[in-house]
Amino acid sequence: xxxxxxxxxxxxxxxxxxxxxxxxxxxxxxxxxxxxxxxxxxxxxxxxxxxxxxxxxxxxxxxxxxxxxxxxxxxxxxxxxxxxxxxxxxxxxxxxxxxxxxxxxxxxxxxxxxxxxxxxxxxxxxxxxxxxxxxxxxxxxxxxxxxxxxxxxxxxxxxxxxxxxxxxxxxxxxxxxxxxxxxxxxxxxxxxxxxxxxxxxxxxxxxxxxxxxxxxxxxxxxxxxxxxxxxxxxxxxxxxxxxxxxxxxxxxxxxxxxxxxxxxxxxxxxxxxxxxxxxxxxxxxxxxxxxxxxxxxxxxxxxxxxxxxxxxxxxxxxxxxxxxxxxxxxxxxxxxxxxxxxxxxxxxxxxxxxxxxxxxxxxxxxxxxxxxxxxxxxxxxxxxxxxxxxxxxxxxxxxxxxxxxxxxxxxxxxxxxxxxxxxxxxxxxxxxxxxxxxxxxxxxxxxxxxxxxxxxxxxxxxxxxxxxxxxxxxxxxxxxxxxxxxxxxxxxxxxxxxxxxxxxxxxxxxxxxxxxxxxxxxxxxxxxxxxxxxxxxxxxxxxxxxxxxxxxxx
Numbered sequence: 001x002x003x004x005x006x007x008x009x010x011x012x013x014x015x016x017x018x019x020x021x022x023x024x025x026x027x028x029x030x031x032x033x034x035x036x037x038x039x040x041x042x043x044x045x046x047x048x049x050x051x052x053x054x055x056x057x058x059x060x061x062x063x064x065x066x067x068x069x070x071x072x073x074x075x076x077x078x079x080x081x082x083x084x085x086x087x088x089x090x091x092x093x094x095x096x097x098x099x100x101x102x103x104x105x106x107x108x109x110x111x112x113x114x115x116x117x118x119x120x121x122x123x124x125x126x127x128x129x130x131x132x133x134x135x136x137x138x139x140x141x142x143x144x145x146x147x148x149x150x151x152x153x154x155x156x157x158x159x160x161x162x163x164x165x166x167x168x169x170x171x172x173x174x175x176x177x178x179x180x181x182x183x184x185x186x187x188x189x190x191x192x193x194x195x196x197x198x199x200x201x202x203x204x205x206x207x208x209x210x211x212x213x214x215x216x217x218x219x220x221x222x223x224x225x226x227x228x229x230x231x232x233x234x235x236x237x238x239x240x241x242x243x244x245x246x247x248x249x250x251x252x253x254x255x256x257x258x259x260x261x262x263x264x265x266x267x268x269x270x271x272x273x274x275x276x277x278x279x280x281x282x283x284x285x286x287x288x289x290x291x292x293x294x295x296x297x298x299x300x301x302x303x304x305x306x307x308x309x310x311x312x313x314x315x316x317x318x319x320x321x322x323x324x325x326x327x328x329x330x331x332x333x334x335x336x337x338x339x340x341x342x343x344x345x346x347x348x349x350x351x352x353x354x355x356x357x358x359x360x361x362x363x364x365x366x367x368x369x370x371x372x373x374x375x376x377x378x379x380x381x382x383x384x385x386x387x388x389x390x391x392x393x394x395x396x397x398x399x400x401x402x403x404x405x406x407x408x409x410x411x412x413x414x415x416x417x418x419x420x421x422x423x424x425x426x427x428x429x430x431x432x433x434x435x436x437x438x439x440x441x442x443x444x445x446x447x448x449x450x451x452x453x454x455x456x457x458x459x460x461x462x463x464x465x466x467x468x469x470x471x472x473x474x475x476x477x478x479x480x481x482x483x484x485x486x487x488x489x490x491x492x493x494x495x496x497x498x499x500x501x502x503x504x505x506x507x508x509x510x511x512x513x514x515x516x517x518x519x520x521x522x523x524x525x526x527x528x529x530x531x532x533x534x535x536x537x538x539x540x541x542x543x544x545x546x547x548x549x550x551x552x553x554x
Contacts, residue, residue, distance in 0.1 A: 026553060027052050028154040029119070033145040035161045037216070041224025043131050043141065045547075047124045048089075053117050053553060060094065060110015061122060063551035064149065068103040068229060072379075076229035079130040079546065081105050089121035104549060130226030131546050135535060138215050142536035142545040145199065146210035148181050149550020154204040161214045162196035172197055175536060176212040178204070181543035188212075209543035213536025254421040261424075261432040271440045278448030279469075281476060284392040285438050290446070291345060292479035293385045294394075298439075299446035299480070301399050301431050303382035306478050309513040311351050311381065314475035316500040320344075320352060323512065325503025326364065331512045333368075335361045347384035350377040365515045369522035372535055394442050399433035406430050453477045454485055471498055474509075484510055 032048040051061055067081045086094045086109050096109040109122060133140045145159040161174070174197035176188040188201040188210065199212045281289040282298060292310040293303050312333070316323050320341075324332040335356045341349055354377040355363055368374050386400035395402075406429030413422035435443060453476065470490040477486035487507050497503070536545060 025054050026056060026152045027054075028150070028152060030156045030158070031146060031154050033157070033159045035141065035143070035159075037132070037141055037161065037163050037214075037221060039164055039221055041129065041132055041222040043128045045126055045128060047122075049122045049124070050119060051122060051553070052119045055117060056553065057115040057117055058110070058553040059112055059115060060096075060108070060120075060554065061551055062109065062554050063107040063124060063549070064101070064104040065107070065126070065547055065549045066103050066147075067100070067105045069226065069546045077130065077226035078229050079128055079226045081129075082127045083107065084125040084127065085123075086125070087123045089123065091123075094122065107551075108554065110554065128547070129224055132221060132224065133535070134218075134223055134225070137218065139218055139221055140213055140215050140535055140537070142211075142213040142540065144209050144211045144543060144545045144548025146204055146208075147548025147550045148207055148209040148543045149548070150204070151206055151550065151552035153206060156202050157200070157204055157210045159199040159210070159212050160196060161198075161212070163216065163220065164195075165220070166194040167217065171217050173215040173537070174199065174212060175540060176201070176210070177536075177540060177542040177544070178210055179208055179542045181207075181209060181541070183208075183542040184540070185542065209548060211536070211540070211542050211545045211548075213540055213545065215537060254418070254424045257421075258424045258428060261428040264432055264434055265428075268435060268440055268443065271437060273441070273444045274447050274451070278445050278452055280449070281473075282442045282445035282449065284394065284442065286392070288392075290389075290394075290442070291348070291385070292475040293347075293381065294389055295446050295449065295476055296479040297382065297385055297389060297399055298394055298443055299450050301403050301433060303385065303400065304479060304481050305517065306481050306483070306513055307381050307385075308351070308378045309516040310475045310479035311348060312355075312516060313478055313509065315344075315348065315352060317471055317475060317498075319500065321355070321500070323501050323503075323509075325508055325512070329511060329515055331365050331503075331515060333363050333365075345385070345388060347377070347381045350384070351381065353377075365512075365519045368516070369519040371519075372537065374519070375522075389439075393436055394439040396434040396436060396439075402433040403430045406432070449473075449476060450480050450482075453480055454482045478509075478513060483513065 029050040029052055030048075031050075032046075034046045034048070036044040038044065047063075049061070065081060067079050068076055069079065070076050083096075083098055083105075086096045086107070088094065094109050095111050096107055099106045099108075107124065109124075110116070131141065131143065133142060141161060146154060146157050159176075163172075172192055174190045174192060176186060176190060176199045177184055178187045178201050179185040188199055191198045191200075197212075197214050199210075201210050204210055281292075281295055283289055290298060292314050293307045296302075296304050296307070296310075312321070312323075315321055316333075319336060319338045321336055322334040324334065326332050333355055341352070344352065351374075354371060354374040355368065357371065357373060363371075382400045383398065386395070386398040389395050390398045406425045409429065410422045410425035413419070413425060453473065470486075474483065474486060477483045487510060491507065501509070
């Protein structure tokens, strides 16, 4: 009945459009995306497209659908997509061909020996296996109802996601995104029903997408994961040839890398001017102070395990939030009225917006442990900080990515038996991202600051006379993982708490750091599906789902 109604709407639209003068510009008047999530984990999809060729003489349309998707770890998976029928509004079959090109399933619809003009309806039906994602407490269908690859504008796009049963109140949830790829704009409508959810938006320009995510209870659908993207026979042969070439350098590669890294280390050592103590955060060439996380990466290449709590303390100390100790191991973060977030780095904004989702003014650490957006923001924090350091000339490449790459090389080398390369990569490679000379000066300041933070030398006690000085460097001590030392040195100053902290004395912040880290790791784990895919409800964006693609005319 619902299908008949949709076809009737399309026919009525056709009558209206045909009564007007045909437009010379190609466009899609309406694109209706209907999905039925089956209990066996597969999804039946029907796309009904009212395509207007205008005055152009064309054979038909082409449509490509990505059949591969990549998880948060960069690992590729293959979905099984089987095309059923492609018909017009009267269910008359179109001629079409199906091919695979790169990561896409290509559909070419129309008769190469005939041309058409004006408006035509295309109903494309296909079955997807491996399109669902499975999380710890719920399952999800995260998909691009309209991909960013369409070459023409779309006036109206409608999405309907249905299930084979009714659900109780609150068991189904939906969210949608519109705009260019990566956008989190929500210029779309969401209508929740007992057996499904509908979405709608208008005017999708070329290069833009319309993405939705539907959350439904676990147990409804059988777990049907996409297949791992394994190499083809040709790729295996090429990899074997590459292995032979690599074997020729089995002994020479680690020696070459070791010499390269030791030479770089010597250059840094000879150029750096490290002192016993440095009393302020290091700066970029433009004189901008580095954040605690950036300082830790500058000194040690890695961000350490206190990056998230250090960032939160830094935000509090700068007036963006307040920290309140509620219980021995529970803390509350309260949003302040300060809103000049243009002064924050991107990853600081991400952490802040993840803590205070939507209209939240107060959040506990217990609530954060279930906040998937918080987990994603914390996971990407170090990488984004590394991007900033590269952009500002502290490193020649993103140090976090470079260090991670050498760690991966060390693990791979160990498993293939090249222990020498594994040891060299693990010990020297992870600490060897290259620095320009201007970055070496910043490195000197970062290491000197770390020396001061961990120092117990009484000659520096004159610095411990000001509470403001203690507060300023507390986030940096946290980032280096030495906040316990820093707090003990200044404990005699704790006659009262700073404005941004309420609770027992500030030594409790060391407890908060552990609690925040536990919340972050819990949230990070819940934000990943069983195959490592992210959720459309936390970190979702336009173009971020499966499927999508685009098309045009030929």
